[in-house]
Amino acid sequence: MKTKIDVLVVGGNGGIGSALVQAFLEQGEQFFVHGTWCHNRPHFHHDRLSWHNVDIADEASIEALAGKFGKLDYLINAVGVLHNDEGQPEKSISQFNPDFFLMNARVNAMPSLLLAKHFQRALKAAGKSVFAALSAKVGSVGGNRMGGWYSYRTSKAALNQALKTLSIEWHRTLPGCCVATLHPGTADTALSKPFQSGVSKDKLFTPQHSATCLLEIITDLTPEQTGRFWAWDGSELPW
Ligand SMILES: NC(=O)c1ccc[n+]([C@@H]2O[C@H](COP(=O)([O-])OP(=O)(O)OC[C@H]3O[C@@H](n4cnc5c(N)ncnc54)[C@H](OP(=O)(O)O)[C@@H]3O)[C@@H](O)[C@H]2O)c1
Structure with a gap:
């Protein structure tokens, strides 16, 4: 009998998130996947998949979700926003809102x-675990050559700093957990749709390809590798 592996994909209804849900389910019958959604109810069902409607910006909603887990082996946050009805990424500081x-x-x-x-x-109870979030290469301060996109870039840089800081604390208090920040490449999803014109065909991935690459990284991570920023191809990105 194989040990049950519990996975939570936050934003499991998104382009890359839903591909991650599918990819984890395909890993084998010991994988039990939980996905969250906020606004758009997913229509994908599987006997090893549970859906939870969660507002990820509301602490009570996250606390209630966490209360449902005795242990958790993998937590992947695939939520993100680049543009919506409230605005578009800024080309110049004069557009800042x-x-x-x-x-x-x-x-x-x-x-x-x-x-x-x-x-x-719940992560501690698993013994060995992974806590990962999808960031973006544009959140790298050291790798910034283009400028622009102030709000998205800054929010992803803040996410990177948050996870780096967390990895330092958990190295002491949750030594079995690897904290990872991930860049999925440019994937063809609603998030990237309006910004794909300058992306060559070979650099525009299907969400399934991004998810497969990320899953390979995530499942190979060891606690010793905590606190790093990984690209989809397994290379490390500068903070
Ligand atoms: N696609 C790319 O090329 C690319 C490149 C670099 C980094 N990334 C990162 O990869 C992650 C996944 O992106 P994606 O391309 O899969 O995007 P997507 O298809 O647009 O999915 C976005 C996800 O975020 C959730 N979300 C968006 N706004 C929300 C809000 N206000 N409150 C709660 N949930 C919200 C959505 O849930 P609901 O629909 O329920 O709101 C959905 O699950 C993001 O962090 C993104 O920044 C993507």
Whole structure:
């Protein structure tokens, strides 16, 4: 009898999130997957998959979700926003809008901290675990050559710093957990749709390809590798 492996994909209804849900289910019958959604109810069902409607910016909602888990082996946060009805990424500082900036911070940076706070007990109970969030290469301060996209870039840089900080604390208190920040490449999803014109065909991945690459990284991670920023191809990115 194989040991049950529990996986939570936050934003499991998104482009990359749903491909991650599918990819984890395909790993084998010992994988039991939980996915969350916020606004758009998913239509995909499987006997080893449970869906939870969660507002990832609301602490009580995350605390209630965490209370359902005795242990958790993998937590992947695949939630993110780049553009919506409230605004578009800025080409120049003159387009900067405080409300759009705060919305980016609320969706892209804060939820991973709330998830870490409330899921540390379940991750610890697993012994060896992974806590990962989908960031973006544009969140790298050291790798910034293009400028622009102030709100998204800054929110992803904040997410990177949050996870690096968490990895330092958990190295002491949850030594079995690997904290990882991930860049999925450019995947063909609703998030990237309006910005794909400059992307060559071979650099525009299907969400399934991004998810397969990320899953390979995630399942190979060891606690000794905590606190790093990984690209889809397994290379490390500068903070
Ligand atoms: N696609 C790319 O090329 C690319 C590149 C670099 C990084 N990334 C990162 O990869 C992650 C996944 O992106 P994706 O391309 O899969 O995007 P997507 O298809 O647009 O999915 C976005 C996900 O985030 C959730 N979400 C968005 N706004 C939300 C809000 N206000 N409150 C709660 N949930 C919200 C959505 O859930 P609901 O639909 O229920 O709101 C959905 O699960 C993101 O963190 C993104 O920044 C993507």
